[in-house]
Amino acid sequence: MESVRREGGGVKRSNDASILLHYVNSMLSFNQQLVNYQIMTKEEARKIYEDWQRGVEIFDKMLKIFPVIPESFFPYSIETLEEALNIIAKDYFDVGNKRMAENIQETMAYHITGLCLSPNGVTGHKMTDEEALLSIKKRLDLIFENPELKKTSLEILHSTQKSWAKVKR
Numbered sequence: 001m002e003s004v005r006r007e008g009g010g011v012k013r014s015n016d017a018s019i020l021l022h023y024v025n026s027m028l029s030f031n032q033q034l035v036n037y038q039i040m041t042k043e044e045a046r047k048i049y050e051d052w053q054r055g056v057e058i059f060d061k062m063l064k065i066f067p068v069i070p071e072s073f074f075p076y077s078i079e080t081l082e083e084a085l086n087i088i089a090k091d092y093f094d095v096g097n098k099r100m101a102e103n104i105q106e107t108m109a110y111h112i113t114g115l116c117l118s119p120n121g122v123t124g125h126k127m128t129d130e131e132a133l134l135s136i137k138k139r140l141d142l143i144f145e146n147p148e149l150k151k152t153s154l155e156i157l158h159s160t161q162k163s164w165a166k167v168k169r
Contacts, residue, residue: 045083045088048084049084049085049088049104051075052075052076055074055075059111061160061161063110063111065139065156066135066139067135067136067138068127069132070132071115072129074112082112088104
């Protein structure tokens with residue numbers, strides 16, 4: 001170990017190992033702060049999750065006809081929904097209910113992923129409400145231009161209503 005004399009007679013010990021140890025300890029402390037950092041509380045996440053659950057039936061029906069749900073149709077921003085649903089899914093996972101955690105993740109992906117889709121696949125760009133409405137208009141135009149597609153779409157909507165009625169019983 002190398003020693004360096006300070007003014008006033010004290011000795012400061014320094015070497016690569018002690019610098020590395022200080023760096024590692026600093027990083028561990030920073031990482032622990034990241035682990036403990038959570039913007040949303042579990043109570044807030046639970047409320048958002050309950051609001052999400054109330055909307056799922058409507059969202060399911062919309063996706064039977066529309067290619068995407070505009071973000072403004074959701075009760076919260078996509079980022080807020082993702083954060084809340086991930087917190088709730090993690091809670092279910094942590095208590096051993098892996099199936100419920102997977103259901104939350106799958107439902108979230110099914111309803112939200114469309115906002116990041118383009119003809120080229122998933123993008124980092126989230127579709128605006130205007131882009132989503134244009135996509136919906138194109139789908140509806142296609143449905144009304146094709147009588148067979150219109151008939152099938154209406155049948156799908158009716159079957160969705162019946163299946164949700166069974167779930168609620």
